[in-house]
Amino acid sequence: MKKVSILGSSGSIGTQTLDVIRAYPEDFKVVALAVDSSIDVLSKQIQEFSPEMVCVYDEKRAADLRKMVGNGVEVVSGMDGLVACAVIDSADIVMCAVVGMIGVRPVIEAVSAGKDIALANKESLVTAGHIIMPLAKEKGISVLPVDSEHSAIFQSLQGQDRSGLAKIILTASGGPFRGKTPDELKSVTVSQALSHPNWSMGKKITIDSATMVNKGLELMEARWLFDVDIDRIQILIQPQSVIHSMVEYDDGAVIAQLGTPDMRLPIQYALFYPRRMYLEGERVDFYSIGRLDFEKPDMNTFEGLRLAIEAAKTGGSMPTVYNAANECAVAEFLAGRIGFTDIPRMIKDLMDSHQVIKNPDVDTVVGIGEEIFGKYMRTERSR
Amino acid sequence: MKKVSILGSSGSIGTQTLDVIRAYPEDFKVVALAVDSSIDVLSKQIQEFSPEMVCVYDEKRAADLRKMVGNGVEVVSGMDGLVACAVIDSADIVMCAVVGMIGVRPVIEAVSAGKDIALANKESLVTAGHIIMPLAKEKGISVLPVDSEHSAIFQSLQGQDRSGLAKIILTASGGPFRGKTPDELKSVTVSQALSHPNWSMGKKITIDSATMVNKGLELMEARWLFDVDIDRIQILIQPQSVIHSMVEYDDGAVIAQLGTPDMRLPIQYALFYPRRMYLEGERVDFYSIGRLDFEKPDMNTFEGLRLAIEAAKTGGSMPTVYNAANECAVAEFLAGRIGFTDIPRMIKDLMDSHQVIKNPDVDTVVGIGEEIFGKYMRTERSR
Numbered sequence: 001m002k003k004v005s006i007l008g009s010s011g012s013i014g015t016q017t018l019d020v021i022r023a024y025p026e027d028f029k030v031v032a033l034a035v036d037s038s039i040d041v042l043s044k045q046i047q048e049f050s051p052e053m054v055c056v057y058d059e060k061r062a063a064d065l066r067k068m069v070g071n072g073v074e075v076v077s078g079m080d081g082l083v084a085c086a087v088i089d090s091a092d093i094v095m096c097a098v099v100g101m102i103g104v105r106p107v108i109e110a111v112s113a114g115k116d117i118a119l120a121n122k123e124s125l126v127t128a129g130h131i132i133m134p135l136a137k138e139k140g141i142s143v144l145p146v147d148s149e150h151s152a153i154f155q156s157l158q159g160q161d162r163s164g165l166a167k168i169i170l171t172a173s174g175g176p177f178r179g180k181t182p183d184e185l186k187s188v189t190v191s192q193a194l195s196h197p198n199w200s201m202g203k204k205i206t207i208d209s210a211t212m213v214n215k216g217l218e219l220m221e222a223r224w225l226f227d228v229d230i231d232r233i234q235i236l237i238q239p240q241s242v243i244h245s246m247v248e249y250d251d252g253a254v255i256a257q258l259g260t261p262d263m264r265l266p267i268q269y270a271l272f273y274p275r276r277m278y279l280e281g282e283r284v285d286f287y288s289i290g291r292l293d294f295e296k297p298d299m300n301t302f303e304g305l306r307l308a309i310e311a312a313k314t315g316g317s318m319p320t321v322y323n324a325a326n327e328c329a330v331a332e333f334l335a336g337r338i339g340f341t342d343i344p345r346m347i348k349d350l351m352d353s354h355q356v357i358k359n360p361d362v363d364t365v366v367g368i369g370e371e372i373f374g375k376y377m378r379t380e381r382s383r
Numbered sequence: 384m385k386k387v388s389i390l391g392s393s394g395s396i397g398t399q400t401l402d403v404i405r406a407y408p409e410d411f412k413v414v415a416l417a418v419d420s421s422i423d424v425l426s427k428q429i430q431e432f433s434p435e436m437v438c439v440y441d442e443k444r445a446a447d448l449r450k451m452v453g454n455g456v457e458v459v460s461g462m463d464g465l466v467a468c469a470v471i472d473s474a475d476i477v478m479c480a481v482v483g484m485i486g487v488r489p490v491i492e493a494v495s496a497g498k499d500i501a502l503a504n505k506e507s508l509v510t511a512g513h514i515i516m517p518l519a520k521e522k523g524i525s526v527l528p529v530d531s532e533h534s535a536i537f538q539s540l541q542g543q544d545r546s547g548l549a550k551i552i553l554t555a556s557g558g559p560f561r562g563k564t565p566d567e568l569k570s571v572t573v574s575q576a577l578s579h580p581n582w583s584m585g586k587k588i589t590i591d592s593a594t595m596v597n598k599g600l601e602l603m604e605a606r607w608l609f610d611v612d613i614d615r616i617q618i619l620i621q622p623q624s625v626i627h628s629m630v631e632y633d634d635g636a637v638i639a640q641l642g643t644p645d646m647r648l649p650i651q652y653a654l655f656y657p658r659r660m661y662l663e664g665e666r667v668d669f670y671s672i673g674r675l676d677f678e679k680p681d682m683n684t685f686e687g688l689r690l691a692i693e694a695a696k697t698g699g700s701m702p703t704v705y706n707a708a709n710e711c712a713v714a715e716f717l718a719g720r721i722g723f724t725d726i727p728r729m730i731k732d733l734m735d736s737h738q739v740i741k742n743p744d745v746d747t748v749v750g751i752g753e754e755i756f757g758k759y760m761r762t763e764r765s766r
Contacts, residue, residue: 156638161657164659251648251659251662252643252648253648255640256638256639258629258638259636259637265636269634274542276544276633283631291675291677294669
C-alpha cells in the first residue's frame with residue numbers, strides 16, 4: 001500500500017487524484033491533504049479519506065476548519081504547513097498539484113526528505129529545475145510527471161535506449177484561438193479564453209493554454225525532466241489532442257503516447273508506475289476519429305510561446321521572471337483589469353527589465369517571484 | 384561483435400540487412416548467406432563480406448557458384464544447406480528473410496540451436512507459431528520481428544507492463560486498391576498490383592499488400608509473437624503509413640511507433656536490440672505531413688483479409704492452408720494465369736475443402752503446404 005500526500009487536493013488534479021485512489025482503495029492510503037482555502041471541500045475529503053494531517057494555506061480558514069473537525073486530524077497552515085504535508089514521515093509519494101510558484105519550496109523539501117514526487121506543478125521545475133533534478137538524482141527519488149504531455153514523453157521513454165534520444169516532440173492542441181491573427185486576439189474576453197476545446201482544467205492553466213504560455217512552461221519543464229536541450233524540443237500543434245507527445249530516436253523511430261483527454265491517466269500512471277491498471281473511461285476510437293492534423297505553432301499570434309523559448313534559452317533566473325510575470329498577468333486578466341494580449345506584453349516588459357542571475361538558489365528564485373507578485377499582483381492568486 | 388547468418392540475402396530485406404551491417408562494420412560479422420538462385424548477387428556479397436558458408440537453394444546454380452568462388456567459402460545447397468546456414472555454430476543471430484513456407488524448417492532448426500532470430504519470414508509463424516514460440520521460450524532465445532508493423536508493436540511493448548496489454552492496433556496502408564469496390568478489383572493487372580503507394584518491397588509481398596492478405600498474415604503472426612487473442616487485434620487503415628502500429632493498455636494509454644517507410648529501421652532495431660543507433664535517412668516531418676487519416680478496413684473488397692481472420696480463428700492447420708493457397712495463387716497471378724480476384728477465391732476454395740488438423744506438428748504443416756504447392760503450383764516459387 002502506497003501512502004500519498006496531496007498538495008492541492010481541492011483543485012482539478014487533486015480531486016482527480018482522489019478519484020483514482022477511490023477506485024483502488026487497497027493500493028493507496030491518503031496521509032495528508034493541503035488546500036488553499038476551500039475548507040468545505042477539504043472537510044468532506046477528511047471524512048472520506050481520514051488523513052493524519054491537513055493544511056489550509058489561509059490562516060483564518062485553517063482556524064475555521066479546526067472548529068469544524070475537532071481533534072481527529074492535525075490542521076496546519078501557511079507555507080510551513082504546506083511543507084509539513086510535503087515531508088510528512090508516513091508519505092511514500094507526494095502529489096504536488098498546487099498551481100504556481102507556491103509549489104517550489106514544498107517540492108524541494110519533499111525531494112530532500114526522500115519522497116517520490118508526482119509532479120503536476122510545472123512552475124517548480126520551470127523556476128528551480130536546476131536545483132530539483134540534481135537533488136532528485138542525489139536522493140535517488142523519482143519525479144513522475146503528471147500532465148498529459150510529460151507523462152506521454154515519460155511513457156515513450158520507458159524501455160528505450162536513452163542514449164539514442166534525438167528529440168522530444170511536445171504536442172499542443174493550439175487552444176481556443178488557434179488560427180487567429182494577433183489582431184483578433186485583442187478583443188478576447190475572459191469567458192472566451194476559459195473555453196478550451198479539448199481539456200477540462202483549472203482556470204489558470206486554461207488561460208495559459210489559450211495564450212500558449214502553458215506550452216512554453218511545458219517546454220521549460222521538459223528540458224529539466226528529461227535533461228534535453230531546448231533546441232531538441234519541437235512543438236507540434238495537434239488540434240485533436242489525441243497524440244499526447246512523442247520522442248524521436250537516433251534511428252528515426254518515433255514513439256508516441258496517445259489517448260483520450262483524461263487527466264486521470266497520467267495521474268494513475270504516476271501513482272502506480274510502472275504498473276498499468278484498468279482505468280474506466282472512453283478509449284481512443286481511431287475508426288471514428290478519422291483523422292489527426294498537424295500544424296506548426298504560430299509564434300506571431302502566440303507571442304507568449306515565443307517569449308518562453310527566449311526565456312528558456314537565456315536560462316538562469318529568466319524562466320522565473322517569465323513565469324511570475326505570467327502568473328500576475330493571468331490574475332489581472334481574470335480580474336478583468338487587463339486585456340488578453342496584455343498578458344504577453346506584461347511578460348515581455350518584465351523580461352526586458354530583468355538582469356539575469358545565473359544559477360539562482362531557491363531563495364533567489366522565490367525572492368524574484370515575490371518581488372514581481374508584490375509589485376504587480378493586485379488580486380489573490382488563484383490556486 | 385555480433386555474428387549474423389542471413390537467409391535470403393539477395394532479396395529486399397537481405398540486401399537492406401547488409402546495408403545496415405555495412406554501416407556498422409565494427410558491430411557485425413556476416414558468417415553465412417543463403418539465396419535461392421541469384422548467384423551473381425551472392426558472389427559479390429561473398430567478396431564483400433567473406434562469410435564462412437553460403438547456400439544456393441537451387442542445386443545447379445550452387446554447382447555454378449562453386450566454380451566461380453573456389454575454396455574460400457563452403458557452398459551448400461537445398462533445404463539441408465539452408466538449415467546448415469541457419470544453425471551454423473558461429474552465428475549469434477539468424478536473419479530469416481526468405482519468402483514463403485520454405486522458412487519454416489530453418490527457423491525451427493535455428494531456434495533449436497539456440498540462435499536469436501530476426502524474423503522477416505512471416506509464414507513460419509503463421510503456419511508453425513504454435514511450435515516456434517514455445518520452443519523459443521524453452522531455449523531462452525529472442526524472436527525479434529523484422530517488419531515494420533511487428534517491430535512497431537515490439538517497440539511499443541518495451542518497458543511497458545505486459546499484464547496491462549488491452550489490444551494491439553495493427554495498421555495497414557490499405558495498399559493501392561483502398562477505396563475500390565469488389566467489382567473494380569476484377570480487372571486489376573499485375574503491374575497495377577505491383578505499384579504500392581508507400582513501401583518498396585519484394586514482388587510476393589507487394590501483391591499480398593494489394594490483396595491485404597499480407598495484413599491477414601501479419602494478424603496471424605502478431606497473435607503468436609505477442610501471445611494475444613485474435614479478437615484483441617484491431618486492423619486500422621492508416622493510408623500514409625506513418626503510424627507503424629500501436630498497443631493499447633488497460634488504462635486507455637496507446638503507445639505507438641511512427642516513422643518513415645524504411646525497412647532498415649526494423650532491421651537495425653532487431654540487429655542492435657535493445658540499442659538505438661543512428662540510421663541515416665529521412666525523418667518524419669509532422670509539419671509537412673499535415674494530417675494522418677484512419678479508416679476501417681473494407682472486408683468486402685478485401686476478402687483475403689476476411690478469410691485470414693476466419694483462418695486465424697479456426698486455427699490448427701487452417702492458417703497453413705490459407706498461406707499455402709495464397710502462395711500458389713500469387714504465383715499464378717504473377718505468371719498471368721489467374722486474375723486478381725481469383726487470389727481470394729482460390730484461398731477460399733482450398734480452405735473450404737480442408738479438414739482441420741488441430742495442433743499440427745512441423746511435418747504435417749510442411750506436408751500440407753507441399754501438397755497444395757504440388758497440386759496448384761505450375762510456376763517456380765518466387766523468393
